[in-house]
Amino acid sequence: MLDFLNLTVRLAAPVLLVALGGLFSLRVNIFNIALEGFMLFGCFASVVGAYLTGSVLGGILFAAAVSLLMTMVYALFVFELDVDPVICAIAVITIAGGLTRYLLIPIFHTSGRYILPPELALPTVNLPWLEAIPVLGPILNNHSILVYLALVLPFLLHIFLYKTDLGLSMRSVGLNAEAAASAGISVKKVRYFALAMNGILCGLAGAQLALSLNLFNVGMTNGRGFTALAALTLTGFEPILTLLACLLFGASDALVLMLSGEGYPVQILSMLPYVLALVVAIVPPIVRRLAKNARRRRAERTLMAPGRECPAQE
């Protein structure tokens, strides 16, 4: 059980990092569905960076840099050239899939997948004082730095959004860009900043995904960007709630990994995260709609109650 929860935390980390990246974009009202593409760039760049520099840190930094560069190109297209952000985002995903598949061949002379030497895998941190805590210790210990970053970041982000000037600017740009502009906020600068943060976090997510397994696999993000979007729509872009939602996805990933060794059909098991994301995206709006209808019926009943005048017709 503790193993399972430990695995949950580890598998939730990449989704969480992507989701927090997407949160920046959604908070400034850019529905960035290209998360998947930026993360794939991050995966590939982390492996290339680690390979070229011979260090894990080099891989992480390179992933963040490449992903940042790509988001800036995307931002340039969306903000300066007025393109359709959705189609541009899908183009980014297509380019990410194509370029990483293509560049694997000239850089690593292999096709489909490249495995780094094991010493370039993301090292895990063992904290003796954490180990000593009964239940929490084994769950939270022995993760990589990026997992810890992912776990701390939602709280920092909460503080950033609600306690700092820049966070306030971001929220106001998201709620009403024109009003924010007339209040003297530079909407474009705030949006570029949000997309830059989005890029860096997607890069880190890619680094965690690729370097924790020390390999790059074509299309290894496997829809995590979209899962993150589903999680975000569930939580209404709240960082701390997003942490919980992503842990749920981490748990489903962990369940798939643990059960796949026990003779269940792999394909059906692998559907679990996607079905979960589907449920997460569909059920809350239905519940909201039902609640609204119930409220309206209740209000009608009160209005029509005996002893009350009916509202005059015409």
Added chain:
Amino acid sequence: MGAKTAALDLRGLKHWALGLVSPVCAILISFIMAGIVVVFSGGNPLEAYGALLRGAFGSAAGLRNTVRYTLPIIMLALSFSLCDRCGYFNIGQEGQMFTAALAVAWVPQFMGGAPGFLQILVMVLLGALVGGVMSLIPALLKFLLGINEIVIGVLLNYIATLLSSYMLLHASFADPNSSMPMSYLIEAALPAAAMVGGVVLIVLVYGLGMQRTVPGYELRMIGKNPRFSRACGLPTVRIILIMALIGGAFSGLAAVGEVAGVYHKMYEGFAAGMGYNGMTAALIGKGGSVGMVFGSLILGALQSGSVTLSVETSVPAELVQVVQGFVMFFATVNILRFGFRRNRKGGN
């Protein structure tokens, strides 16, 4: 009077030619960008593009292959632009294709003894129906509950892909003796002439219907301004849902063509990545049928030439995907409008 119509025609022609500038530029820029990628990875882009061109158009077999790859892309482009006109972003085309193909592969199981043409007929109808229903799910969720159709569509794509992988291993039509997951051979084959004829017919009906008929007019109106068309008394939501159904049916038909007309069996991942092709072609054509066929032809030629590319040069065939991505990326930019806006700014 005659002079006036001629002048009008000339203006229409000019408009049409100007509309061509931006997609052609986008395609050229994409090839240049992909060429830069090739140079940096130590290849020769001119050699690569020469091989692509030879492979796609250089021989009768190559040409046939180009047409074969172009047909499904045309269907997908029609599907995408039809839905796009109603404000429904049909990104679930791959899922629609996979589920429709499952239905097609299943048909010989329950009507194996029936004559071939009857089986084909059922395959076409069933494939279209299944594709349509798959496309209706995100559309219903969007227009009834306001859920983003892109997230749902993509998730359904993943689920449909996994489902088809599972079915190709365990369902009654799965061939247990093959090395990779695939269905049994489908005996009743869709003839190539029927496929070409069918696609030409659908393109004609689409192109003329959109411009010259009342439903086409209504559809364009909904695309431009759904609130206005509702105020005009159109059952907007119902029309949109019907269009989503038809759009999905088109993707389903693309899958029927692939499975029953080309491969004669369904195998794992046969439609992977095809959905983006249709979207790109629709984007190049900006919703017009001529431009869409042109865009599909370019993408089809890329795919058909990619075999020659990997055989004759050291440049890997994966380059094709890079070009496709760039085409999509640059086709989003309306170069003309951008130019005009800059001019206006300069004037002020």
